[in-house]
Amino acid sequence: MSQASMTPARTSFPKDKIRIVLAEGVHEAGAKRLIDAGFDVVTLGGALTGDALAEAAADAHVLGIRSKTQIDGATLDGASRLLAVGCFCAGTNQVDLGAAGARGVPVFNAPFSNTRSVAEMTISEVIALHRRMFDRSGKMHAGVWEKSAAGSHEVRGKTLGIVGYGHIGSQVSVLGEAMGMGVVYYDVEAKLPLGNARACGSLAELLETSDVVTLHVPATPTTSGLIGAREIGRMKQGAMLINNARGSVVDVDALADAVKSGRLGGAAVDVFPEEPSRSGQSFTSPLQGVPNVILTPHVGGSTIEAQAAISEEVAGKIVRFINEGTTLGAVNVPQVDLPDQSDAGRGATPDARRPHRILHFHRNVPGVMSKLHAVISSCGANVTGEHLRTTADIGYVVLDVDPTDAAPLLDGIRGIPETIRTRVLW
Ligand code: NAI
Numbered sequence: 378m379s380q381a382s383m384t385p386a387r388t389s390f391p392k393d394k395i396r397i398v399l400a401e402g403v404h405e406a407g408a409k410r411l412i413d414a415g416f417d418v419v420t421l422g423g424a425l426t427g428d429a430l431a432e433a434a435a436d437a438h439v440l441g442i443r444s445k446t447q448i449d450g451a452t453l454d455g456a457s458r459l460l461a462v463g464c465f466c467a468g469t470n471q472v473d474l475g476a477a478g479a480r481g482v483p484v485f486n487a488p489f490s491n492t493r494s495v496a497e498m499t500i501s502e503v504i505a506l507h508r509r510m511f512d513r514s515g516k517m518h519a520g521v522w523e524k525s526a527a528g529s530h531e532v533r534g535k536t537l538g539i540v541g542y543g544h545i546g547s548q549v550s551v552l553g554e555a556m557g558m559g560v561v562y563y564d565v566e567a568k569l570p571l572g573n574a575r576a577c578g579s580l581a582e583l584l585e586t587s588d589v590v591t592l593h594v595p596a597t598p599t600t601s602g603l604i605g606a607r608e609i610g611r612m613k614q615g616a617m618l619i620n621n622a623r624g625s626v627v628d629v630d631a632l633a634d635a636v637k638s639g640r641l642g643g644a645a646v647d648v649f650p651e652e653p654s655r656s657g658q659s660f661t662s663p664l665q666g667v668p669n670v671i672l673t674p675h676v677g678g679s680t681i682e683a684q685a686a687i688s689e690e691v692a693g694k695i696v697r698f699i700n701e702g703t704t705l706g707a708v709n710v711p712q713v714d715l716p717d718q719s720d721a722g723r724g725a726t727p728d729a730r731r732p733h734r735i736l737h738f739h740r741n742v743p744g745v746m747s748k749l750h751a752v753i754s755s756c757g758a759n760v761t762g763e764h765l766r767t768t769a770d771i772g773y774v775v776l777d778v779d780p781t782d783a784a785p786l787l788d789g790i791r792g793i794p795e796t797i798r799t800r801v802l803w
Pocket of ligand 1: 495
């Protein structure tokens with residue numbers, strides 16, 4: 378791993394020389410945040426592949442991508458300057474996280490910036506299903522005026538059952554209660570009920586109690602097939618099911634049968650066991666053509682507001698990492714949260730000597746810290762702050778030291794065999 382591209386001797390790397398390449402049409406809010414921080418930002422419309430990806434990676438200090446650009450070990454091998462990867466989305470499967478971590482390259486994402494968007498869509502579906510709104514709209518588009526109250530219900534006073542009371546589930550809880558619904562929830566972990574929501578002791582209890590069940594669990598081996606024919610059989614006659622979580626959670630054949638037979642009153646489904654990889658591709662499902670079933674193409678979290686929030690969140694994490702060394706929110710390296718280095722005495726006058734901050738990724742084996750301390754003390758510097766976090770394989774330590782000569786400090790640290798990557802800020 379080359380560190381030659383890190384901070385050049387005797388000067389902190391100028392911000393306008395830090396090149397950030399944002400691909401895949403990352404929302405402009407993130408680019409603005411990074412430009413305002415003084416970085417050199419290049420924005421590209423499409424995903425990066427092949428030579429274009431290799432070229433961008435070779436040049437960039439930060440790569441910003443969404444879900445389509447794949448960053449594997451080979452890409453990282455050609456990215457000697459790369460300090461961080463920003464995934465401007467919720468998922469990080471498109472990056473080889475282990476390979477990035479082993480090279481001291483943190484990967485940041487925005488897991489919760491689209492929470493409210495999913496919650497709002499879910500609530501809109503609760504009402505739309507109770508009013509059979511999509512069927513009625515479909516008939517109007519087909520030229521049929523069918524004015525009737527048949528099958529239409531208010532949601533006020535109905536029971537909303539939330540499976541998975543995490544970020545999204547708890548937001549749905551607040552919104553559902555605001556509409557006059559009674560809220561029950563089931564979670565494998567103990568969760569604080571919001572408002573008057575009530576925890577159910579089992580999934581079966583929730584299914585038997587709720588007029589509409591909405592799923593907000595992650596895709597895990599235990600949630601795979603969580604709702605099948607047996608669970609649907611426990612639901613109230615005419616109840617509704619909403620799946621805006623993951624396609625693996627529901628048996629769609631069983632769901633389609635239940636709605637066709639009238640056992641369930643309707644369903645809204647945003648996620649499917651198999652989803653097309655690109656917009657415009659064809660899609661088939663047993664749920665197509667079933668009355669009072671709302672189908673959407675995995676857009677629960679897809680709003681302009683969510684895109685802007687994601688973009689700002691990831692850009693903010695990148696700025697903090699480059700300027701301060703903070704890895705809070707990184708998914709593949711130890712998380713260290715730090716105060717702004719300016720608080721530690723960046724000079725009141727332009728030429729005042731500043732304390733140095735050493736950012737050091739290393740292999741997590743015994744003895745590395747004592748080697749680091751020996752190098753620092755050989756430079757005549759005193760350690761004023763030390764923040765260490767480790768995972769099984771990687772250690773990340775941030776050391777604030779008295780002002781000293783950066784060149785021998787960097788040379789000494791790079792000479793430690795366990796060093797993966799280091800930078801010094803001052
Ligand atoms: P979260 O991690 O905050 O909450 C998930 C909750 O589910 C946790 O409280 C967890 O304890 C609980 N849980 C896990 N296994 C369970 C089980 N077997 N039974 C009951 N509860 C269980 O996640 P968040 O942010 O609320 O998102 C939930 C899911 O929504 C995500 O994992 C993702 O799959 C999906 N999602 C869908 C989007 C869309 O566009 N449709 C967008 C964003 C997220």
